[in-house]
Amino acid sequence: MRYQWRAKDHTIEVTDTNGVVVASAWVELDLRAEHEYRAYLHGEVVPEYRRQGLGSYMMNWMESQAHQFFATLPNDRPCVLRIMFTDSRQDAVELYEKFGFQFFLAEDEMHRDLKQPIPSISLPTGMNFVPWSPGYAFQVYNDAFRDRPGFPNWTEAVWRQNFTGFDTFRPELSLMVMAGEQPAAYAVSAVESNQGWIVQMGVRPAFRNKGVGGTVLAEAMRRFKTEGLDTAALEVNVNNPQAARLYERFGFVLVKRVTIYHKVVR
Template identity: 30%
Template sequence: MPSTSPEPVAAPLRQRAQPPRAVRRPEAGLRWAELRPADAPELARLVTRMELVDQPPYRTTEAEMAEYFEDSHVVSALGGRDEVGTLRAFGFVRLRRGEVSLLRAVCSGGVDPVWRRRGVGSALLDWQVDRARQLLVETGLDVPARIVVHVDENMPDLAGLLERAGFTPRRWYTQMRRDLSLAIPEVVLGPALRLEPWSPALDDAARRAHNTAFSDHWGSQPQTAEAWTQGRTYFAPEWSFVVLDRTTDRSPVAGYLISARYEQDWPALGWTEGYTEVMGVLREWRGRHVGSALLAAAMRAYAADGMQYAGLDVDADNPTGARTLYERLGYEPTHGSTMYSIEI
């Protein structure tokens, strides 16, 4: 299995990244132009055509495509249109602002099924890699960096394309679900620990707790206040919770759980679910049932709203042993994905 740690930095980022002076746009029979937020509706229609063929376990909405342009990221996006102006391919390269010790240029995109196997995908990937190298260097930082693509397990053609382009599988993730018709455990927290519903007043404290809790996770970078609050189109505050330590008046956040409601995914999944977007427990409170209490509270909230399952995603190498906790609470794997990268 390849190493999952960033490669040691042996030279300045510009030398390691080797950005081209100019990036040539793909050819492959399409007319290419920069994409902007106003293109989100057309992008969503293209993605819908792709997903009807590829059948991933989710469906992408126009609102989610609009999130790709949010200013919490540096964004470079390109679209290819056919002779009548229909969008047939697109590619994004996105760098989240505020990353300090590791830079990640995340690439995403795709090609209309009727335009596949004409060299469009490989030409678009070449543009993304070159543009990613440029954007990484333009940050002015001299830290480890990587170019990233996430691949669902049912996409072997994309995996092969990435490997031929120099990408390597680096990280593996598992989607899991928990049947809410089963008994949900009662979890008793220790003295002074209090489970609280999410509220706007606790949101930034949860962000700061998240940055601390994930500081020992592979590749994790601190979230700015702006990045933390963006990308929340499907945020479900009524399904989200925090645990506070009331030992002192300061009442720090010991753990937090943020949920989302992706109704558009339910037909593709074949069931309804409440989705745990992110959960964290700070180191000094680990081993005190904080994570179990948060998950149980979320499961009850999901079930009260008629959901059939609780869903979440887990990194195979999570250092906190999260998968063991999920399995103990009845979560079972459903499908997976892989992070491919070029380490710079």
């Protein structure tokens, strides 16, 4: 077996004696977050070549590449390594933990076919949809998620960067609900290919159990369908079963579970 490097795109490949790729790894630097620098480590070993030391070799290589990235950046915020995976193999988890990574979060990706009928429901009396307002949405976000495990207590600027600071964000498809002068609920929307994403959705505790969440969900799907999209998609934290049940009632089905492990290195 020989090792073939492709340093120009921070990728390593492992080939067998016939030149067939049996393992690969690459590092992706993410500078979008204002509160930390991130490097995502990606790797895969074909099943018949696992447990031969290739995983450890590539983990060492990826960490070395990430440290080289981080060394070029200002020392003004933490540097974090992240691994995202959908395959929950125990041997992979053991490898990550061996290298000092810890569980960060797990989310279920759910999809909903927009060709199916969308419930026709209205907001409670006194509530209305208004144009997107990031300031109001951030107020709702703080109240809606503050008691959730791992709440990051971000500033508004950091929250905007993480949830609206990308090219696929669509403010005209995002939702803002007001109850008189009070912001009550919101949904951040994005479009990727022919799929509408509800990136984040929240309802203030004072306005829960009134049908607001379901109405926001249905309105988001209606806007996606009007836009000509085929599917609505979202992710829900596995420690939020109440939200998952709401999505299931509105026709969303589980597609995959995405797990993130991380390690702070500076």
